[in-house]
Amino acid sequence: MTTASKPRVRFAPSPTGYLHVGGARTAIFNWLFARHEGGTFILRIEDTDVERNKPELVDGILESLRWLGVDWDEGPVFQSQRLEVYPAAADALLANGSAYLCYCAPEKYAGGDHAEVEEVEEAEEAEGKKPLKKQRCGCRHLDEAGRKAAEAQAAEQGFQPAIRFRVPETGTTAFDDAVFGKREVQNAEIEDFVLLRSPKAGQTARLPTYHLACVVDDIEMRITHVIRGADHLSNTPKQALIYRGLGAAPPVFAHVPLILGPDKTRMSKRHGATSVGSYIEEGFLPEAFRNFLTLLGWSAGDDAQFLRTAELLERFSLAGVSRTNAIFDRPKLEWFNTQYLQKLPVEDLAPHVEAELKRAKIWREVWAGAERDWFLRTIDLTRPRTRLLPDFSTWARGFFSDDFFYDGAAMEKFWKDAKLPALMEKLTAGYAALTEWNHDACDKVLRDLAAAEGIKAGLLINATRVAIVGQAVAPPLFDTMVAIGKERIVARLRRALPAIAAKTSS
RNA sequence: GGCGCUAUGGUGCAACGGUUAGCACGCGGCCCUUUCAAGGCCGAAAUGCGGGUUCGAUUCCCGCUAGCGCUACCA
Missing domain, CATH: 3.90.800.10 (Glutamyl-tRNA Synthetase; Domain 3)
Structure with a gap:
């Protein structure tokens, strides 16, 4: 076989700020290209401007790259450490x-x-x-x-x-x-x-200056493909000249279009979150974020949207990179996130939920051990209604902790009916007396009561939902009751009684 | 100002001389339904303008316009 040399590429951020979404996408393209071709991906820190550099920002950039799942084979190489x-x-x-x-x-x-x-x-x-x-x-x-x-x-x-x-x-x-x-x-x-x-x-x-340092390093690192933002397109002739002057063969350049804000101007702070870090904080899933970014300025050649890591690695090619600037469309990013939240194997999602619950200080170690199955099932039950990771500790809080609040709007909406206090008292008694705790049994208790009282089941269902999880929105009620368990449900119903009475009488 | 790049629905992509111009997000409607999502179905919505080339242009060429980029002893 021919020994076609494997490509060597690099991502070379300058530590003058956080990792920008545009830089993140450049990094991802370099990484995908290297992995797809079986080449080498190198990380280089371009910190030759002592006045603008903030060394403390390097860690944040590395952390963002790791979060994206972008790992490097060599480096980070600091230009400031090889100034000679x-x-x-x-x-x-x-x-x-x-x-x-x-x-x-x-x-x-x-x-x-x-x-x-x-x-x-x-x-x-x-x-x-x-x-x-x-x-x-x-x-x-x-x-x-x-x-x-x-x-x-x-x-x-x-x-x-x-x-x-x-x-x-x-x-x-x-x-x-x-x-x-x-x-x-x-x-x-x-x-x-x-x-x-x-x-x-x-x-x-x-x-x-940038041009010299960049070319000298690219030559020394034997970089074969320079994949970077199109803002460098106009500067490239200068670098080509340096290669010639140094008697070195230039690499293949691949300039990728820029990412713009909704107003078609370059992404900046004015457009809200532009750093990868802010998306980490908001609770996006790295794979979803990466999938979204990859499709900005690149396509597999067909209509594929949902591309998991393995598919991305398999299908990525420079030939699919477009020449037109792309606008960062936040709604689509959110769509990708909800897709991943729903389609990821629950085992893959679990670590993220665990991290979120730890962050919110409501994590319990038993969920990693004896109650692992319950934890996974509960993630499965709640995830169709989540959009971001923090939803697990806020909206779905009642599934993991007894320490939750009743949502104001939910109480207003579902605790209005004057008949509710008396009805809920009977319902609570009915559940307390229940010996078999499963979906159908819970369902029967409630519907029988509704029938006996001549009211619509929905009245009780909606009121109960607020009472047991504090939210107007939740997974199907009886599944929720089973997940949380009889003891806690009955306790929560009893606890809610006075609040319901207060609400309906006011 | 100069130089350069780009131009398909609101957004991201597909169609790389011949399609009823496709997919996805978003948007509207319907279905499902105990809430809200998810899901399913249906719908509105695009080739910037003007010239060529060609039997035939979204596709190739030119001009215009617009947007963006570069124009630092920053990267």
């Missing part, structure tokens, strides 16, 4: 003429507004002149004398030169993209970007 390799690459580029020293003051270009350059451009435009492109720095053409002078002046001002890439003035730069196809751009449109930043006053650290 980047200057070496920049120097090599300098040595072979692919780059040059730039003595301009960092302030001239630095900062989001890069005021100085823009001011000049605006002034020129106002004068009706063709805007002079700022892309070719004068330092590119310095002769030895000029260089010396610039160096002296820079030293005087307290900084050392930066290293810029010498982009060809003419011609084009091309690269392959597995999603967008062959790309080719005019070199004249690419500015002489910085590879190595000029050391700040008083510092000697020679820090790389």
Whole structure:
């Protein structure tokens, strides 16, 4: 057989914030691709910007990835721990003429507004002149004398030169993209970007910019496919140029479309929850969340929606990635969650419910042991009506704990009838006297009473539901009674009596 | 402003020159029903606009428009 080398991919988040849903999807695509192809998935932390990094955020990012079920084979590799390799690459580029020293003051270009350059451009435009492109720095053409002078002046001002890439003035730069196809751009449109930043006053650290660090690491890690957000599409020619300058073969790029908010603008805090962490907190199931995210910008080629892990791994392909931005549709995410809540084998759901009950401090160890069957059956009984994990400790609380509240709206709705106090007293007595506690027996007691009293069974059913679980909504009543047990049901009915009397008389 | 990318119902995807333009979410209705879900059935809803190419365009080409991205010594 041919020894086609296995792909190596990486996910490279920057610890400047939490793990964003867009980043999560990029991670998932990388992971699915690696697993599908039998390749290697590497995690790399791009933390070369000391001012923006927050090292404490790394743990949160790793935790979110683990929650998603995205596991990595190598890393995490921190760029900040291998800063010595980047200057070496920049120097090599300098040595072979692919780059040059730039003595301009960092302030001239630095900062989001890069005021100085823009001011000049605006002034020129106002004068009706063709805007002079700022892309070719004068330092590119310095002769030895000029260089010396610039160096002296820079030293005087307290900084050392930066290293810029010498982009060809003419011609084009091309690269392959597995999603967008062959790309080719005019070199004249690419500015002489910085590879190595000029050391700040008083510092000697020679820090790389994103493009350099990224390419150097991708080469060293032998990355074969760079799968990342489409916001990098426009930057890719620069990286292609670096590969060439370094004499390395570029990888296959695969840019995936962005995830937008409902207003079609980039997902941001304005759109509510954008971090994976907030969805964990809300109680979404990881597999549901991942299934939803995977279908944003990708399809298996048919109408498949519900794709569990194994199917995703089997069917994922870069060929299925679309080129159009997708909107994060929360209702669909919720639909996926309810689907998983219902279709997951109960054994797979149980750990999540356990975690939720522990969080709510109503977990009992017997449910992991002697009463495991009861626990699983009760999950099965309650789950059709749950939407998020916390529903198990709130809405379904009465199944797991005696410590629950009567829902106000439920009391208003079902404890109105003035006949109820007397009826419920008789019903309670009937249940207390019941020797066989099962669905049909419970059903018979209630219906017999309703018939004897000439009322509709629904009146008792609805009132009883509120009395035993505190909610207007619950699984079928008699199943609920069986699950909770005679002793507790009778106790709960007795406890509710005064409350029902108070409610109906008011 | 410049450069680039994209364009199928409200949303996510399918149809990759020939289909009554399909599926799912959401929405409306009906069924089921002790509540509310789930489930089943039915329905409304789309090829941005204008030119080409072709016997035939959702599909290929061009223009327009719109949206998004990039345009930092951030990633």
